[in-house]
Amino acid sequence: MLIVCLLGSLLFSLYSNTTFQHFSLSQWVTIYSMIAAVLILEHFTFQLPPEGNRQSMDSSIYLAALFVFGVGQSMFILLVSCLISLVYNRSILWWKHTLNFSIYTFMIAGASLTFKLFGGITGQFDIDNLAAYSLALAVYFTINVLFVGIYYYLMYKGTLYEFVKNILQDTIFAYMGTLLLSIVLVLLINGSRSFGLFLFLAIGMLLSHAFRQLFRMYYEMSEKANLDQRTGLYSxxxxxxxxxxxxxxxxxxxxxxxxxxxxxxxxxxxxxxxxxxxxxxxxxxxxxxxxxxxxxxxxxxxxxxxxxxxxxxxxxxxxxxxxxxxxxxxxxxxxxxxxxxxxxxxxxxxxxxxxxxxxxxxxxxxxxxxxxxxxxxxxxxxxxxxxxFGDEVHLPRSLEQDINELEQQIRIFLSKDVYTYKHSKRVFSYAVDMADILGLNEEDRRLLVLGALVHDVGKLEIPRDILNKKTRLSQEEWEIVKKHVLWGKEFMLVSEKFKDLVPLVELHHERYDGKGYPHGLKGTAIPRLARLLCVIDSFDAMTTERPYQKTKSYREAIEELRACRGTQFDPLLADHFIGYIETKLVHIDSARLAASEAAASTDEA
The missing domain is CATH 3.30.70.270 (Reverse transcriptase/Diguanylate cyclase domain)
Incomplete structure (x- = not known):
């Protein structure tokens, strides 16, 4: 971009040294009228493929000025119109105005050089020099297309050839129509000066509106082909x-x-x-x-x-x-x-x-x-x-069969209370991580992980209307809910293989201060793994989402754990779990910050 701007400035200085002293007042009026016409036509820009490529009919003005008055006057019209546009159109960044000015300078300079090389003479339109006019228009068009193609190649990558080919296929008639109108404007200016320019401006505005409608329909049809009509999303x-x-x-x-x-x-x-x-x-x-x-x-x-x-x-x-x-x-x-x-x-x-x-x-x-x-x-x-992806739970193979067997039991919750099923799966995942953090031996790891998976299995005995009740439970209903730990114990005792999970299933609602249920055990009288399960279970219950209800955030739940350490929760185990959750939050926040910075840098670019 910097190179284009520097070369454009150099070209402007080389081609804009024409003297204006011999111009008559009527010619100056025509030149300033052409500047006004450029600004009006810029207001009537229309969209061309590819997306983001906008075109106006101002090129007709620059080329007509080149053919009638010479390259210096065409550059002068370009400079004044760009300066005015820079002042009143501040929504566009200044460097984009500079880049736009430089690209137009390249196109005007290329067209002027070609026009002179092939014998073109400024002033009246000469049919004998039709080749010079045609080649000047072709060079102007080629430089324009190349710059647009390079811009889209750099912005969106891909093949430069493909971009240029698509531009030629989709927009060549709009481009060529704009350029050929410059010849019409030359004839109108030579014939009736200001009135001819006014007549051209009216035609240009009408054509710009027609192109707007045409390409609006083009994009609507393209969009419709790419959309799923049922959802309004892309196909x-x-x-x-x-x-x-x-x-x-x-x-x-x-x-x-x-x-x-x-x-x-x-x-x-x-x-x-x-x-x-x-x-x-x-x-x-x-x-x-x-x-x-x-x-x-x-x-x-x-x-x-x-x-x-x-x-x-x-x-x-x-x-x-x-x-x-x-x-x-x-x-x-x-x-x-x-x-x-x-x-x-x-x-x-x-x-x-x-x-x-x-x-x-x-x-x-x-x-x-x-x-x-x-x-x-x-x-x-x-x-x-x-x-x-990659968030799988990795466990020893020796546990996989037991997990699969117990998971079949809690799957019944999918038809009765999906929230209890999901809660059990999340508590299970937390328990897997905590077993690693605490460095539990294989036996304790097995007890914690399997106990976490089935700790609420006794809720299968709770009536569905109580389990799924959305309003506050009555005292009688709450007493029924509290019995789930005893019903769960009975489930576990049925199987000789899993009866060692009973302490976790039965005692995970006991409190460190002795105010829990079902037995009111206190402190270290509660098995250590049951005390840990109490912390995990409570944290997930606080952060469990339900529709139309406010949920505690992770940070709010952490504050609740801190407030209840030593009363409801074993303080040491609560601290270990808080540290684990805070580490997870740091990873989440770091990823969020990195993504935000990446998005910000993309916007700046």
């Missing part, structure tokens, strides 16, 4: 095309890109219950929610197929992407929609998987597959959740 095929482009940009320039695959939970159940027309309305509702959230961020959102959607997040690291998707998921949960009672969560929900695309030469199908795997994991965790 699957256009998503595949854009993903290639984004991956190429990431490989070349380095900013992270997060890819999200999301799926509407239990959509088939809703469709079967209310029919396909209402199912289509639900898809439109989800599409609107996604579009409203993604457009301000510059994300690319598409309907991938059926009830599955995809989002490309340029400049967003995986931590920031998860925060965004969790916020969108919660907003979707909290937005009313007809018939949500049929859903297990009692609201519209989706599951999502996220993968971060980095500077690695993988095919796009690899990234889509990884995001899909994370989505599958989100589904297996009880749905209505967001999972990052």
């Amino acid at each position: 699957h095929s256009f998503f595949e095309e854009k993903l290639d482009e984004f991956i190429r940009q990431s490989n070349e320039s380095g900013p992270p890109i997060s890819l999200v695959m999301l799926d509407v939970d239990d959509f088939k159940k809703y469709n079967d219950e209310f029919g396909h027309p209402q199912g289509d309305r639900l898809l439109g509702f989800i599409g609107k929610m996604i579009k409203e959230a993604c457009e301000p961020k510059g994300f690319f959102a598409a309907r991938y197929g059926g009830e599955e959607f995809s989002i490309i997040m340029p400049g967003f690291a995986i931590g920031e992407a998860k925060s965004f998707m969790d916020a969108l998921r919660k907003k979707t949960n909290d937005t009313p929609f007809d018939g949500v009672d049929v859903f297990p969560h009692g609201c519209v929900s989706f599951s999502a998987g996220i993968v971060e695309i980095r500077q690695e030469s993988f095919d796009k199908s690899q990234w889509i597959d990884w995001a899909d795997r994370a989505l599958y994991m989100a589904k297996s965790k009880g749905k209505n959740t967001v999972v990052l």
